[in-house]
Amino acid sequence: MSIGYLALVLHAHLPFVRHPESDYVLEEEWLFEAITETYIPLIQVFEGLKRDGVNFKLTMSLTPPLISMLLDPLLQERYSEHLAKLEELTELEAERNTFNGHLKYLSEHYAKEFNQVRITWERYNGNLVKAFKQFADSNNLEIITCGATHGYFPLMKMYPQAVWAQIQVACENYEENFGRKPNGIWLPECGYYEGVERMLADAGLRYFLTDGHGILYGRPRPRFGTYAPVYTQSGVAAFGRDHESSQQVWSSEVGYPSAPEYREFYRDLGWDAEYEYIKPYVMPNGQRKNVGIKYHKITGRGFGLSDKELYDPHWAREKTAEHAGNFMVNRARQVEHLYGMMQRKPIIVSPYDAELFGHWWYEGPWFLDYLFRKTWFDQSSYEMIHLADYLRENPTQQMINPAQSSWGYKGFHEYWLNETNAWIYPHLHKATERMIELAKREAVDELERKALNQAARELLLAQSSDWAFIMRTGTMVPYAVRRTRSHLMRFNKLYEDILQSKIDSGWVEKVEAIDNIFPTINYQVYRPL
Known part of the structure; x- marks a missing residue:
């Protein structure tokens, strides 16, 4: 009979990133x-x-x-295309590595893995x-x-x-x-x-x-x-x-992930392969990026990326x-x-x-x-x-x-409030005050209701802790800044248009199509408690 319990908890989260406009x-x-x-x-x-x-x-x-x-159907479709490119690249890799036994073994490993991912993906229809x-x-x-x-x-x-x-x-x-x-x-x-x-x-x-x-x-x-x-x-x-x-x-x-036998995260085929060969599988502007195929292991402490073993x-x-x-x-x-x-x-x-x-x-x-x-x-x-x-x-x-x-x-709050990201909070606080003000309104028609609901969405998206976190880590900072600003700018335009009774229906529909999270949201969730 057991004398205790183990509770494993996994936190599956990513910020809302969806760009139908691009x-x-x-x-x-x-x-x-x-x-x-x-x-x-x-x-x-x-x-x-x-x-x-x-x-x-x-x-x-x-x-x-x-x-x-x-x-989201758009992201499901884009993922399927992303996976297809991975599958195509592993086929090329298997051919390219015909005369290198270990690399061929690894490329076939990835080919099998991506094929199993495809089977699972299609079994659940995405x-x-x-x-x-x-x-x-x-x-x-x-x-x-x-x-x-x-x-x-x-x-x-x-x-x-x-x-x-x-x-x-x-x-x-x-x-x-x-x-x-x-x-x-x-x-x-x-x-x-x-x-x-x-x-x-x-x-x-x-x-x-x-x-x-x-x-x-x-x-x-x-x-x-x-x-x-x-x-x-x-x-x-x-x-x-x-x-x-x-x-x-x-x-x-x-921790276990640092063992030398495990795969090295920071060395990727997207950076190792010859440029003309890998060009179709990196960014459309030709800039290299990780493609998800990695042939090297951690190897040990003190090894540079160029010294990693297979x-x-x-x-x-x-x-x-x-x-x-x-x-x-x-x-x-x-x-x-x-x-x-x-x-x-x-x-x-x-x-x-x-x-x-x-x-x-x-x-x-x-x-x-x-x-x-x-x-x-x-x-x-x-x-x-x-x-x-x-x-x-x-x-x-x-x-x-x-x-x-x-x-x-x-163990406290300073990772999300420090010299790299403190600038966002006065803007978030002001937007919150405005949203609480808007929540007291009764929408005069369906267009105003849509605008009010979209204002609630934009504030929620601006509040994501991921943007402050990214600003602190120093990776992908321009994107985090751009997302924070864009949601706040959209919110402020909605706020001003609602107060002035000059709501642009075409613009609201465009923003709804981009930031389409929480389709059933009710802006009155911000009413005073």
Whole structure:
């Protein structure tokens, strides 16, 4: 009989990137890469586990922007074209590498992989939300929600209506797509501030996830640390991230993904191949980019990209089995130790970005596959569980007030508010005040209602924490700045046109077609609480 629980939680999120006004925008490939390298491989793992009778349990957020993009016909069509180019390139690579045994082996590996991705994609008619939903229906997967556009709640708390809109629109989007209300929410960036739990309760949510120190620094001190959830004053439970299990997978220094046998992320055929050969597969303007075919392994510390050795999927897969076994043994020992101290079953909550598994860590889906199987067959100390099921089975928990926190740098808010991105907040705050003002209006006709609803969409999209995050990381900054400005400019034009009763119907329809997220949104979600 088990004496503890392990709850794996994957956070699947990408910002809403969709550009029907352009034939090609590089940033749309964020979604295409994640579909090829993370979402479809995860679905394939789940299918294999079900086929082999492994009753796996996994909690996974699918954020509203990601759901909207996965269901969008334009992006589905563009992804299919993207995958076709990958398949074409792997065929060329197999021919080009005829006389190089190892490279031929690798190019055939990719050809087989992309073919399996194509088969899975077509089996679900491009509807990956439906693919994930089937595992929720079988109770293997618990799908939870997130903020509507991943807005960072602690930096919006001076406007409760803005936080409420992020929560309520997300819950409505979830219900539209899954036919029921969500049990839990992944607070964007695990950003928590005292009081947000009251709005979560009003939205019907039962629990949220926070970083470990949000629980550990709570008042009063949590008796069981992060190894049991706590209830807030509103009755909504909080689960804290376990540092030990997170570090084993996350850390670039000591985590599993840094093993020398694993694939090197930063060396890609798009930069290695001769220019004229690779030109049809890079950007339309001829600029090189990653194409997703990588022939080299990490090799070891201190090796430059030019010194990397060739990758071997066979030995990498063997290493994932070893690492999955190590993770399983460490969790079993952790559970045994905690059970001895607590005299009750601990729960170890291990949350990760879903895109780590497959995109950043190519072998990540293999690791999860082995971990589920080894947990099912090779140990009895712990069982995997959904967070909602844990609360159902263990309804009595300590009540505390968690501390403000995030899972960002230094555990607080400065990654999303610093010298690189502070300029956006006065504009976001002003737009929020204007939206609250607009929400008090009763639309005089259908055109004004459409304009008011589009204003709500534009504000939500401008609030995405992804733009501030990108500005801080220093990658793709011009795009993040452009997106923030464009949404704010559209919002301000809508605001002024509505007040002046000079709404341009053609322009509104054009913007609706571009930023078409949340088709059923009601602008009155911003009315004073």
